[in-house]
Amino acid sequence: MKLSWHHSAIAALIALAPLTAAAAPAEVGTPPIAWQSVGTLSPAAGYAENIGVAGLVQGTFGDCIIVGGGANFPAGGPLTGGAKVTYPDVYVLRATAAGLTETDHAQMPYPVGYGVSVTTPDGVLYFGGSTDETGARAVTRLTAPNGKLHTETLPALPFSLQNGVAAYDKGTVYLGGGKQDGTLSKKFYTYDVKTGMLSSLPDFPGEPREQSVAEFLGGRLYVFSGGANVAYTDGYAYDPKTRAWTEIKGPNVDGTPVSLLGARSVRLNADEMLVVGGFNHEIYNWAVSNLSTLQGEEKYAEPRRRVVPLTEHLS
Numbered sequence: 301m302k303l304s305w306h307h308s309a310i311a312a313l314i315a316l317a318p319l320t321a322a323a324a325p326a327e328v329g330t331p332p333i334a335w336q337s338v339g340t341l342s343p344a345a346g347y348a349e350n351i352g353v354a355g356l357v358q359g360t361f362g363d364c365i366i367v368g369g370g371a372n373f374p375a376g377g378p379l380t381g382g383a384k385v386t387y388p389d390v391y392v393l394r395a396t397a398a399g400l401t402e403t404d405h406a407q408m409p410y411p412v413g414y415g416v417s418v419t420t421p422d423g424v425l426y427f428g429g430s431t432d433e434t435g436a437r438a439v440t441r442l443t444a445p446n447g448k449l450h451t452e453t454l455p456a457l458p459f460s461l462q463n464g465v466a467a468y469d470k471g472t473v474y475l476g477g478g479k480q481d482g483t484l485s486k487k488f489y490t491y492d493v494k495t496g497m498l499s500s501l502p503d504f505p506g507e508p509r510e511q512s513v514a515e516f517l518g519g520r521l522y523v524f525s526g527g528a529n530v531a532y533t534d535g536y537a538y539d540p541k542t543r544a545w546t547e548i549k550g551p552n553v554d555g556t557p558v559s560l561l562g563a564r565s566v567r568l569n570a571d572e573m574l575v576v577g578g579f580n581h582e583i584y585n586w587a588v589s590n591l592s593t594l595q596g597e598e599k600y601a602e603p604r605r606r607v608v609p610l611t612e613h614l615s
Contacts, residue, residue: 338399341367344389345407347374355414355463357390357442358564359424364444365393365400366424369412386411386431392444403447410435418466418473420493423452427475427491428461436460439496455496463510467521467567468493474521474538477504477512484508484528488538505545506536513565515573522573524550525560529588531581533557557581 343350353370360366368390376382388411392404415429423443430436439454464478476488486504491497504523512526521538525531535550551558559581565573 338395339393339402341391342402342405344387353387353413355386355429357412357415357417357424357426357429359417359419359442361419361423361442361444363394364403364447366442366444366449367391367393369408369415369429371411371413386413388412390442390449392447392449394447404444404449406449408435408440408451414462416461416464416466416475416478418468418475420468420473422493425454425466425473425491425493427464427466428457436462439491457498465512465514465523467514467516469516469521474501474514474516476501477508477514477523477526478510484510501538502543502545504536505547506534507532511562513560513563513573513575515565515567517567517573518571522548524575525558525563525578527559527561527579527584531559531561531579531584533559533581551575559584 341350351372351374353372355370356367357369358365358367369387371384371386373382374385378384388408390406390408390412391402392406393400394403395401410430410432412426412430412435416427418425418427423441426438426440426442428436428438430438434456437456437458437460439456441452441454443450443452459480460482461475462479464476464480466473466475468474471493473491473493474488475491477485479485480487486506486508488501488504490499490501492499506523507528509526509528509532512523512532514521514523516522519539519541521540522535523538524535525533533550533552535548537546537548538544539546551560558578560575560578561581561584562579563575563577565575567573
């Protein structure tokens with residue numbers, strides 16, 4: 301398979317063409333994408349405003365978008381002593397002439413965030429991703445009949461899962477990576493949507509990592525980027541027919557590798573995925589290397605005291 305990377309400042313369009321995955325040269329272009337705001341989510345229960353969250357549950361059911369959970373620092377970031385809060389709030393949105401209309405705002409039985417979401421014909425499946433001990437291993441199906449959230453608890457995973465990846469194809473969810481039982485893992489699995497059976501796949505051949513992006517395209521599972529103590533810019537493809545992984549070239553712009561660590565992706569069709577976001581891998585790597593060694597009061601210094609080294613690094 302041949303990978304084509306069409307890159308803009310905030311989005312990358314990954315397209316596949318029938319060549320060998322191992323060769324996979326990258327091509328760069330700018331897709332004509334028109335962005336517009338279609339609304340905001342109402343505040344989580346007990347809060348006056350919604351300031352945005354990371355680590356969302358997200359997917360679609362019919363003509364509805366299901367989104368929610370996630371975490372933020374509502375009382376200020378860690379540098380000012382603010383505590384991180386993970387939310388149980390989940391919203392159902394439906395497109396109207398005026399934009400997106402919120403048709404339901406419901407509560408999960410526990411906070412959810414940084415799990416793995418995947419859309420299937422039968423609903424959105426959410427794996428793990430909770431600060432709650434039970435929720436950390438849970439598998440939940442979310443649907444929205446008549447625009448109202450409905451959740452179904454399925455048999456749990458045999459391990460907790462956080463910041464992994466998942467992709468759906470023909471009744472099967474491919475999932476893995478991220479932190480499993482609290483440790484970065486190379487383990488990948490298939491999950492049968494009808495039976496709930498979990499089966500092991502060959503281990504991921506790259507370094508263990510979290511917050512990668514993945515989609516099932518052209519008969520293969522593609523996994524890009526992610527990070528640990530560094531931000532990765534590589535890519536891998538898994539072929540279910542041969543049960544084998546192949547390393548492929550990751551995204552690049554004008555020959556410069558691009559990290560999709562922490563980005564979000566959506567499968568547009570059988571051969572294309574749209575990726576939004578990611579990290580500047582040079583800044584990420586520098587920050588991890590230089591800031592992770594801070595001790596004591598250094599960790600809580602005024603943010604302006606750290607602007608100088610970061611600015612120097614960027615110049």
